[in-house]
Amino acid sequence: EAEVAQSPRYKITEKSQAVAFWCDPISGHATLYWYRQILGQGPELLVQFQDESVVDDSQLPKDRFSAERLKGVDSTLKIQPAELGDSAMYLCASSLVGLAGPYEQYFGPGTRLTVT
Amino acid sequence: GNSVTQMEGPVTLSEEAFLTINCTYTATGYPSLFWYVQYPGEGLQLLLKATKADDKGSNKGFEATYRKETTSFHLEKGSVQVSDSAVYFCALRTGANSKLTFGKGITLSVRP
Numbered sequence: 001e002a003e004v005a006q007s008p009r010y011k012i013t014e015k016s017q018a019v020a021f022w023c024d025p026i027s028g029h030a031t032l033y034w035y036r037q038i039l040g041q042g043p044e045l046l047v048q049f050q051d052e053s054v055v056d057d058s059q060l061p062k063d064r065f066s067a068e069r070l071k072g073v074d075s076t077l078k079i080q081p082a083e084l085g086d087s088a089m090y091l092c093a094s095s096l097v098g099l100a101g102p103y104e105q106y107f108g109p110g111t112r113l114t115v116t
Numbered sequence: 117g118n119s120v121t122q123m124e125g126p127v128t129l130s131e132e133a134f135l136t137i138n139c140t141y142t143a144t145g146y147p148s149l150f151w152y153v154q155y156p157g158e159g160l161q162l163l164l165k166a167t168k169a170d171d172k173g174s175n176k177g178f179e180a181t182y183r184k185e186t187t188s189f190h191l192e193k194g195s196v197q198v199s200d201s202a203v204y205f206c207a208l209r210t211g212a213n214s215k216l217t218f219g220k221g222i223t224l225s226v227r228p
Contacts, residue, residue, distance in 0.1 A: 004159070033215060042120070042205050042218030043160070056215060091159060105216060107152075107159035 002026045004108035006092050012114045018080035021111045025074070025094030031055075032069060033105065034077050037089040046090075049075065050097060082115045089113075118143045118217045120206050125222035129196055137191040137222055139180075139206035147208040149173075149182050149189040150216065154203040163191075163204070198226045 005024040013019045025032050031050050035043035046065065048056040051072035060067065064083070069075040079086055089110045096103040123138040141147065151163040151173070164173030169184035180191045189206060206219040 035216075040220065042207070042220050043216070044218070045215040048215055093160075104162050104165075107161070109157075109159045 004092055004094055004106050006090075006108035006111055008111055009109060010112045010114075012116065013082050015084055015115050016081040018078065019082050019113065020076055020078045021090050021092075021113075023075045023077070023092030023108060025092070026106055028096070029094035029106070030072070030097040031095045031103075032075050033093040033095075034067060034075070035091040035093065037091055037110070039088070043089075043091055046077070079113075082113075084115050087113055087115045118147070118208060118210060120208055120217055120219035122206050122219035122222050126225060127222060128225045128227065130227050131198055132195045133226075135191070135193040135196045135200075135224070137204055137206075137224070139189045139191065139219060141187050141189065141206075141208050143187075143208055143210055143217075145210045147210045149180070150207045150209070151178070151180055151189070151191050152205040152207060152218075154205065154221070156202070160205065196224070196226045198228055200224060201226045 166182035
């Protein structure tokens with residue numbers, strides 16, 4: 001069964017350092033989502049792509065976060081500089097797109113970030 | 117804006133007990149409703165969904181009915197197992213390709 005791949009699974013970094021996460025969606029899924037899940041809370045959307053275009057980045061802290069999906073396939077989420085409050089699980093999800101939706105969002109295992 | 121409210125947890129039950137996890141929502145338009153489950157160390161998995169009022173979603177013995185009049189989507193299971201121990205999230209989306217809005221989640225622990 002196809003899965004969403006994410007790496008690394010765990011990352012520990014010092015504050016003010018740069019960190020990057022990678023996501024490879026299920027083949028053929030045009031829509032890709034990055035969610036942040038703070039401990040004890042539900043995931044919240046950071047950014048949504050359709051193919052290589054950003055559809056929604058209203059909750060992305062653009063002064064320090066950036067996301068790209070250059071070829072409309074895999075995606076990278078970057079934080080620079082990292083802050084203590086960025087410690088969280090970063091989840092990537094993908095789905096098909098079309099008018100016959102809603103299509104199921106398939107989630108990857110996540111990257112657990114700890115900022116010290 | 118859209119929001120999902122889940123009952124406070126955690127919940128601890130004995131095996132074979134009846135489970136109810138409450139979920140209510142606020143949304144513009146006509147949302148689709150979902151329950152996701154997160155097992156330790158894993159990503160979220162879709163458990164069940166309902167896309168219109170009075171629909172009942174079901175999977176693995178779990179059920180939830182979309183109640184528009186009470187804006188609720190409570191999750192139930194008649195007899196829980198130890199393997200059901202996980203975090204459960206209620207969620208909604210208001211467009212075919214839109215983001216999910218999640219509740220805070222609730223941790224379920226089932227004792228043998």
